[in-house]
Amino acid sequence: MEIQTAEVANNPETEDTIESTKQNQPEEEVEHCYEQKQALEEEEEEDELRSMLLSDIGELPLSPPSATQVNFVSYFITDFTKPGHDQYIYRHANGLCVIGLAPTHVAFKDEGGITNIDFNVGKSDRSVLKVSGKRKKNAMRSESNTALCKVSTAKDSYIVRCCVKGSLLEVNERLINQPQLLNSSADREGYIAIIMPRPADWTKNKESLITLEEYKEKKELSL
Amino acid sequence: MSDETKPSAGDSSGLSNGLVSDSDRRVYQAAQSLHSSSVKDLLSLGVCERCVFRLVSVEPFDSDLSSVSASTLRSWLEEASAAAAASSESSCSRVCIVCLGVLQFVFSDAKQTLARSECGSDYAARVTELVKREGHEFDSFGLEVSVPSTVVENERAVLLYLKGKYETEGWVQSEKISVKDALKVLVLDPLKASLGAKSDSSSFHIRLTYSMTSDEVQDASETTHERKKRKTDEENGSTSMSENSFEKVYEPCILSVNCNKMPIFFSGRYFKYSRNVSQTRWIIDDERMGEASVEELIGGNILPACLGDSYKFHAAGREDIDVRMLGSGRPFLIEVQNSRKCPSQQSLMEIEEKINNSEKKLVGVKDLKFIGSQCWAMMREGEAEKQKQYAALVWIARPLEEKDINSISSLIELKILQKTPVRVLHRRSPLERERTIHWMKVEKIKGSSHYFLLHLCTQAGTYIKEFVHGDLGRTSPSMGSILGCRAEIIQLDVTDVKMGDS
Structure with a gap:
């Protein structure tokens, strides 16, 4: 059978046979020669790889856009239920929304900034829910005005809301021990939660949010 | 010569049929040995000659039956069972009520043209032609046959009929070869000859699919309830009922020949x-x-x-x-x-x-x-992937210092914890996984202090982009947390995939 003979001829094992005869080669010179040749080939390959890596590096901007800027579209909600309660909603292309405090949130204006965060608001502690599986079992269903957590400053405390109707996938537990992340990098390590809205809900939800441009315009005017 | 072969038969009709070959002689003798009244019954019901052999004979089904034409078989059977030689022409061309023509080598082709072969080699030649059209290269083949469920049901019915009528006869009890297997016995040798190939359970298969013509399919698609009901009737052994059901005249099946290479x-x-x-x-x-x-x-x-x-x-x-x-x-x-x-x-x-x-x-x-x-x-x-090597173009928020280069390359077998990245979290489980960064090496880029090329070797399954930018702190440590500043990944290349066996 033609196919079977071909199979024998190209059997991966034949490679092993070549390999072992190579190893059993008694003349050191031959081996040396082979090694040299291989080293040379490897060097060539290395050079080729190197040039491919470097040649692909184009114009390097002074400061490149951040992963957050590239991967997410920024939305904001201002004065949500109370004045100065400004939050961001970063929406990933896959539909997930990262929720956090906008730089103009009133809590940052208090001296010393935020000193504590408490996820035990409403009916349950948001940080205790353990979501599992691809289907996100046990996720809490959020409405846009559902309380997400409470942040406290030396002077006052403020309720942070979910802003988005969907499934609460996770809250940023690091904040419990390191609430100062809210002050230093609210838009990255200081994010508060990740919510997965249903596409239809999001379309409706979006209408209550403003874009980055609108946010800038609005806040610059009021500042 | 023929005199020698028929010591038992005194009559001359066998002679007139010209028993020229050994196989003819064997089949002729087999025909003589069959239980005569059941042969007569089956023939009059409209069961074909080869099905009669199949159902009545106690001997293994013989491939010799392939080379003797249906009309010759019929004359031998009629002679042996002393059945009235009914207008031989028409009864021979009638489609068998059991095998629906399969063992008569009668079928409709894709264009609904009726094809009738006298013997197995004619049939094999037709199949060979269809196989050749597919253009496969092969020197051995496996043969598969499938027949409509009606054939299997017919078979049940006729066996019940025989068992009911000839309960006491030994031959009734013996195992009968199915239509499917009988066809294989009949055509395998002729097919091997005409295809010029061996037969084995090879990686190349020829499939002969017999199916009902459309109007009969409707007939056959009775509800399960009806079928169940009929089945119980059959099991109750009402032979008269079976006899009635045999009166239907069937169309030959449609044959399609498919070739499949593994x-x-x-x-x-x-x-x-x-x-x-x-x-x-x-x-x-x-x-x-x-x-x-x-x-x-x-x-x-x-x-x-x-x-x-x-x-x-x-x-x-x-x-x-x-x-x-x-x-x-x-x-x-x-x-x-x-x-x-x-x-x-x-x-x-x-x-x-x-x-x-x-x-x-x-x-x-x-x-x-x-x-x-x-x-x-x-x-x-x-060959599960084990380790992967990458080159990542990295930007950091402050200029890279010499000591950074050393501190990065000193991190060997670094364990990191990665939460499922946000970018895939919508379709993957939310989990925290430990991964290992085996080693890292910094390559400076001329004329830029904020950019560098990071060569790194990691355990398979590590998310590299997230390891660099930290994914909102969800991968830790990250390049950013190691250097204490914001880090961004501009682009990434895989430079080596190490497999389990290498």
Whole structure:
């Protein structure tokens, strides 16, 4: 059978046979020669790889856009239920929304900034829910005005809301021990939660949010 | 000569039928030995000659029956059972009420033309012609036959009828060969001869599918309830009822001949030189992501060389669309379904060259080779990706210092914890996984203090982009947390994929 003979001829094992005869080669010179040749080939390959890596590096901007800027579209909600309660909603292309405090949130204006965060608001502690599986079992269903957590400053405390109707996938537990992340990098390590809205809900939800441009315009005017 | 062979038969009709060969003689003798009144019954019910042999004989079903024409068989059976020689012409051309013509070598072809073969070799010649049209290269084949369920039901009914009527006879109790297997016995040798091939359980199969003509399919598609009811009736052994059901006149079945070659495999390693080519065809809402795919660029070149129906692409791991695959290349398998031919090593090298020298140079291939049809499981087991090497172009918010270079390269077998990245969290489980960064090496880029090339070797399954930018602090430690500043990944290349066996 033609196919079977071909199979024998190209059997991966034949490679092993070549390999072992190579190893059993008694003349050191031959081996040396082979090694040299291989080293040379490897060097060539290395050079080729190197040039491919470097040649692909184009114009390097002074400061490149951040992963957050590239991967997410920024939305904001201002004065949500109370004045100065400004939050961001970063929406990933896959539909997930990262929720956090906008730089103009009133809590940052208090001296010393935020000193504590408490996820035990409403009916349950948001940080205790353990979501599992691809289907996100046990996720809490959020409405846009559902309380997400409470942040406290030396002077006052403020309720942070979910802003988005969907499934609460996770809250940023690091904040419990390191609430100062809210002050230093609210838009990255200081994010508060990740919510997965249903596409239809999001379309409706979006209408209550403003874009980055609108946010800038609005806040610059009021500042 | 014929006198010698028929010591028992005094009459002359056997002589007039001219028993020229040994096989003729054997069949003639077999016909004489059959239980005569059941043969007479079955013939008058409209059971074909070969089915009569099949159902009444205690001897194993003989391939010799293939070479004797139906009309000759009938005359021998009629002679042996002393049945009235009914207008032989018409009764011979009537479609058997049990096998629906299968063992009479009668069938309709795809164009509804009736084909009738006198003997097995004529039939084999017709099948051979249909097989040749498919254009397969093969020197051995496996034969498969499938018949409509009606045939199986008919068989049940006629056996019940026989058992009811000839309960006490020994031959009734013996195991009967099915229509399917009988056809194989009849045509296998003639087929081997006309195809010039051996028969075995090979990787190439010829399938003879008999199906009912459309109007009879409707008949047969009675509700399960009805079928159950009839089944119980049959089991109650009402033979008179069975006899009634035999009166129907059937159409011959439609025969379709299909050839199928077991999948064959090719292995190799691929390179991806473009940040706009996906590994596999990627279509979202009718819109193609990227300008091409590795799968299609390689498979699309191999498939025509095999004259196959379709192909599947399997790779050891994957990279994102915007990540290039350089260096060692990534191992892959191409599985080709129903290939008509197997390309030579020479033509595989030509395919390799064609892909590698294509104008756009999106994808490259090396070590392309044929690996037979059984290697799939072996490859899977031995070749899980273990380690991967990358080159990442990294930007940091402050200038890179000499001491950073040392501190990065001093991190050996660094354990990191990665939460499922936000970018895939919508479709994967929310989990925290530990991964190992085996080593890292910094390569400075001339004229830039904020940018550097990070070479790193990691455990398979590590999310590299997230390791650099930290994914909102969800991967820890990250390049950013190690250097104490914001870090961003500009682009990424895979430079080596180390497999389990290398």
